[in-house]
Amino acid sequence: MAASENSVLVEVQDLKTYFFLHEGTVKAVDGVSFSIYEGRSLGVIGESGCGKSVTAQSMMRIVPSPPGREVDGKIEMYLWENGGGFAEVVDVLQLKPSGAKIRSIRGKQIGMIFQEPMTALSPLHTVGNQIAEAVLIHEQDASKHQARERAIDMLGRVGIPQPHRLVDAYPHQLSGGMRQRALIAMALICGPSLLIADEPTTALDVTIEAQILELIKELQTSLGMALMYISHDLAVVGEMSDEIMVMYLGHVMEHASTDDIFDNPLHPYTLALWRSVPSIEGKLERLIPISGSLPSPFASQPGCRFFSRCDRRMPGVCDATPPSLKEVAPGHKVRCLLYE
Amino acid sequence: MTNQTQLPLLEVQELRKWFQMSKGLLQRQAVFVKAVDDVSIHVQAGETLGIVGESGSGKTTLGRCISRLYQPTSGQITMRVNGEVLDVSALSGKELSAFRKRAQMIFQDPYSSLNPRMTVLETVGEPLLVNHLAKGKELEERVTEIVVQVGLRVEHLRRYPHSFSGGQRQRIGIARAMVVNPQLVVADEPVSALDVSIQAQILNLLQDLQERYDLTYLFISHAMNVVRYVSDRIAVMYAGKLVELGPTQELLSNPKHPYSEALLASVPKPSQRKRGMRLVSPGEPPDLTNLPTGCVFVPRCKYAVDQCTEQFPELRKIGTNAYVSCHLAESLALQGI
Numbered sequence: 001m002a003a004s005e006n007s008v009l010v011e012v013q014d015l016k017t018y019f020f021l022h023e024g025t026v027k028a029v030d031g032v033s034f035s036i037y038e039g040r041s042l043g044v045i046g047e048s049g050c051g052k053s054v055t056a057q058s059m060m061r062i063v064p065s066p067p068g069r070e071v072d073g074k075i076e077m078y079l080w081e082n083g084g085g086f087a088e089v090v091d092v093l094q095l096k097p098s099g100a101k102i103r104s105i106r107g108k109q110i111g112m113i114f115q116e117p118m119t120a121l122s123p124l125h126t127v128g129n130q131i132a133e134a135v136l137i138h139e140q141d142a143s144k145h146q147a148r149e150r151a152i153d154m155l156g157r158v159g160i161p162q163p164h165r166l167v168d169a170y171p172h173q174l175s176g177g178m179r180q181r182a183l184i185a186m187a188l189i190c191g192p193s194l195l196i197a198d199e200p201t202t203a204l205d206v207t208i209e210a211q212i213l214e215l216i217k218e219l220q221t222s223l224g225m226a227l228m229y230i231s232h233d234l235a236v237v238g239e240m241s242d243e244i245m246v247m248y249l250g251h252v253m254e255h256a257s258t259d260d261i262f263d264n265p266l267h268p269y270t271l272a273l274w275r276s277v278p279s280i281e282g283k284l285e286r287l288i289p290i291s292g293s294l295p296s297p298f299a300s301q302p303g304c305r306f307f308s309r310c311d312r313r314m315p316g317v318c319d320a321t322p323p324s325l326k327e328v329a330p331g332h333k334v335r336c337l338l339y340e
Numbered sequence: 341m342t343n344q345t346q347l348p349l350l351e352v353q354e355l356r357k358w359f360q361m362s363k364g365l366l367q368r369q370a371v372f373v374k375a376v377d378d379v380s381i382h383v384q385a386g387e388t389l390g391i392v393g394e395s396g397s398g399k400t401t402l403g404r405c406i407s408r409l410y411q412p413t414s415g416q417i418t419m420r421v422n423g424e425v426l427d428v429s430a431l432s433g434k435e436l437s438a439f440r441k442r443a444q445m446i447f448q449d450p451y452s453s454l455n456p457r458m459t460v461l462e463t464v465g466e467p468l469l470v471n472h473l474a475k476g477k478e479l480e481e482r483v484t485e486i487v488v489q490v491g492l493r494v495e496h497l498r499r500y501p502h503s504f505s506g507g508q509r510q511r512i513g514i515a516r517a518m519v520v521n522p523q524l525v526v527a528d529e530p531v532s533a534l535d536v537s538i539q540a541q542i543l544n545l546l547q548d549l550q551e552r553y554d555l556t557y558l559f560i561s562h563a564m565n566v567v568r569y570v571s572d573r574i575a576v577m578y579a580g581k582l583v584e585l586g587p588t589q590e591l592l593s594n595p596k597h598p599y600s601e602a603l604l605a606s607v608p609k610p611s612q613r614k615r616g617m618r619l620v621s622p623g624e625p626p627d628l629t630n631l632p633t634g635c636v637f638v639p640r641c642k643y644a645v646d647q648c649t650e651q652f653p654e655l656r657k658i659g660t661n662a663y664v665s666c667h668l669a670e671s672l673a674l675q676g677i
Contacts, residue, residue: 047535175624205394206562207621210606214620232536235565235608262610276540278569280592280607281677287569289540293505309537 006037008078009194009226010059015073015093017051017058020066024298028054028068030250033325036194041220041227043241043258045234045273049294050247052230056196060106061097079109080193108138111187115199117179121171127182128152128167131189138190154185159215177208181215188219194226201236213240234277238262243331246270249294249305252325256332266334268312304337312338347420348382349556350406350524355379355415355429357401361629371629375401377580378415380655385420385523388550388557390571390588392564392603396625397577399560403526405429406558407445408436419443419524441471444517448529450509454501460487461497464515471520483519489552490515490545507538511545518549526558531566543569564607568592576600579626579636582655586662593676596664599637601674609677635666643668 017029029051036042046052057063058070070093079087095102106112114120122130131154132147142150148167155163158181171179180200187195197216201209217240220227229240237244244261246254246269254267265271275288292309301307303319310318318337325335356379358372376398383389393399404410406417408428417428421442431439444467447453454463465483468474474482484494490511501509510530517525527546531539547570549555561567567574567588574591576584576599584597595601602621623640632638634649641648647667655665666672 047537177624205625206564207394207602207606208624210608210620211622213608233608234536235610238610239608273536276537278540278543278565280565280568280609284569287540287544289544290537293507293538294535 006039008035009038010036010078011074011076012055012059013074013076015055015058015075016071017054017063017068018071019068026297027250027300028297029058031073032247032250032252033073034245034252034255036226036228038193038226039220039224040243041229041241043237043244044228044230044247045232045237045244046247047232047294049249049297051250052247053198055247056112056198056228056230059092059196060110060112061092061095061102062106065097077105077109079105104138107134107187107192108190109192110194110196111190111192112196112198113180113183113187113200115202117176117183117203118171120183121179121186123171126168126170127155127174127179127186128169131155131167131182131186134186134189150189151185154189155182157219158182158185158188159211160185176204177211180204180208180212184212184215184219188223188225191223192225194228195220196228196230197240198230199232202231202233209236216240234273235280246273249297251305251335252333253306253335254333255325260329260332264332266328266332266339267336268310268338269306272309272311304335346384349385349420350383351416351418352379352381352402352406353416353418355402355405355417356413357398357405357410358413363629373628374580374631375628376405376412377631379577379580379582381575381582381585383524383556383558385556386550386554387572388559388570390567390574391558391560391577392562392567392574393577394562394625396579396628398580399577400528402577403445403528403558403560406524407443407526408439409445421523437471440467441473441520442522443524443526444520444522446510446513446517446525446527446530449533450506450513451501451533453513454509456501459498459500460492460512460515463501463512464519467516467520473520483515486515486519487512489549490518491541505538506534507541510534510538510542514542514545514549518553521553522555524556524558526560528560529562530559532561532563539566546570564592564604576603579631580628581636581665582663583637583665584663585655586659586664590659590662591676595674595676596658596662596669596672597637597666598641598643598672598674601676602640604677605675607677643672 013033015029015032019026019028032055044052059075075092077090077092079090128151131151135142135147135150152163152167155167160166160181201212229237231237238258241258243257245252248269254270272290276290290309295308303321304323307313307319323335323337325333327333328339355376357376358374361371361373363369363371391399405412412429419426419428461483465479468479492511531542559570571588574588575582578599584600595604621640626636634651635653638644638648653665653667655663658664658669
């Protein structure tokens with residue numbers, strides 16, 4: 001891994017984001033730490049409720065509050081001047097979620113794209129105006145005309161045909177794939193150093209998904225962005241990422257290079273995931289499902305969160321002591337007592 | 341596995357399902373969405389036929405015509421029942437109700453497909469009641485038996501859907517389909533709404549039930565890896581047409597239609613991460629109200645020649661048991677997985 005050669009963009013330390021509901025407290029993200037490096041891509045895999053989206057929302061400070069709140073931890077962002085010089089380190093958790101500072105980071109330093117492009121775009125404004133708005137907000141000296149020209153240029157770059165014409169289209173006039181392209185254009189128009197993609201292709205068809213994945217990869221390389229790619233689809237994350245973080249119920253269970261996660265997975269949960277997904281290549285074997293289902297999000301367990309479903313659990317040990325995330329080989333971290 | 345000498349359980353001939361829509365200033369102009377257009381397939385007893393395609397390809401409409409939730413616009417569907425041939429497409433009234441005991445459906449969304457005001461016992465028992473198959477104690481016994489077989493417990497019978505997880509709800513949906521002892525089950529994306537760790541449980545359950553009851557499945561899905569896991573043969577649909585049909589492994593390793601090739605190339609593969617750019621098929625599926633005159637895939641096909649835009653390629657047999665709808669099938673060397 002060449003991670004050490006690239007400078008750090010975001011450092012998340014022991015992030016805890018809880019949701020305070022009538023029924024109890026959901027520890028959606030419970031002590032998550034990781035770093036994102038310039039120009040590199042981090043994949044986040046997990047099932048629903050594992051905290052992968054809430055982690056991203058915390059980084060952008062868009063966790064719905066109430067009931068959600070970042071109760072502990074640090075998210076340090078290394079901000080750079082437009083010219084390339086280092087400016088400052090900001091802990092976004094110390095910022096007001098609607099303050100000027102975080103709004104200057106959102107959309108400018110970090111772009112984000114979501115699963116359902118129709119709900120992320122306003123139905124009342126043309127896609128061109130929505131994209132140009134980002135330019136007008138973040139660059140005070142840009143004129144309306146310049147912003148529109150930039151929007152047209154960006155729409156062309158993300159592969160929208162006839163951008164001069166479609167800049168005036170409303171979202172409902174575009175297909176799902178085209179809307180996702182428009183959303184990508186909006187996220188990238190200010191040249192962010194990090195793009196967070198939260199299941200951007202889940203709502204799309206297979207051939208369109210392939211187009212969007214190729215587009216994101218190509219733009220990441222040409223713009224030199226870092227990428228945080230969140231998905232439940234193992235194969236997609238494997239294709240998009242340099243390193244992968246596997247999450248389960250608010251915890252990082254395993255974090256390693258993509259090759260290690262695929263070829264040498266260590267955590268019983270990662271292994272179980274691999275065995276439970278039908279493969280498109282190679283020999284066909286009967287699937288081995290993960291037993292049981294996700295425990296209640298309100299339940300608090302003293303030991304490992306995967307204990308009740310683990311096929312290598314050690315009763316009396318794993319349900320008593322919470323394992324910590326340990327580096328067991330260079331760059332390969334696992335949260336499991338089998339490796340302690 | 342399929343036995344080609346045997347007579348098929350289900351035969352679909354030149355099936356069409358067109359939906360009428362209005363267009364124009366005063367909504368007076370009638371246009372037709374050709375959701376399924378001239379599709380012919382046959383399904384052997386005991387086999388699983390996977391139907392793949394993207395949204396709008398007509399795979400769900402085809403499944404709903406076969407299970408007669410839709411009345412086909414034209415064409416014929418026949419099913420062999422106890423040695424007799426039943427014309428499914430012409431059924432109505434009592435005969436149609438009787439047919440519901442032979443063919444059942446499993447739906448995609450286990451949240452919207454269950455009535456929140458009915459207990460598991462009521463939901464699963466309803467098909468027995470409306471078909472006058474059982475009532476009272478007998479009904480409860482039959483429901484208990486099937487509910488246990490799909491992996492739920494007896495104490496679940498009096499509970500309502502909201503107290504179950506997605507995977508358990510899908511089990512309830514499967515129990516409801518299985519309770520009348522059908523021969524044919526149309527499963528429309530039965531695992532797409534479920535988490536990865538739950539998908540395997542449901543896929544294995546469907547396979548166990550098939551073995552136990554000698555079921556025939558029509559398995560509709562957009563996920564190639566899932567279809568590969570469950571299917572004996574795969575039918576590929578595009579823009580309402582059947583473009584290719586063949587045995588699973590043959591179709592995956594040697595696709596004969598350019599759309600099948602594009603579809604397979606689009607599937608993310610773990611081994612691909614070490615290779616470079618993949619083959620991406622440009623463009624999007626056509627407007628179903630305004631299809632091209634020739635082959636429907638022409639605008640996106642990189643192999644297309646003049647003949648393809650002029651003449652529609654009829655589905656034809658290629659090799660021993662594969663079918664393809666492409667003029668160039670013999671001359672193309674397409675890449676599979």
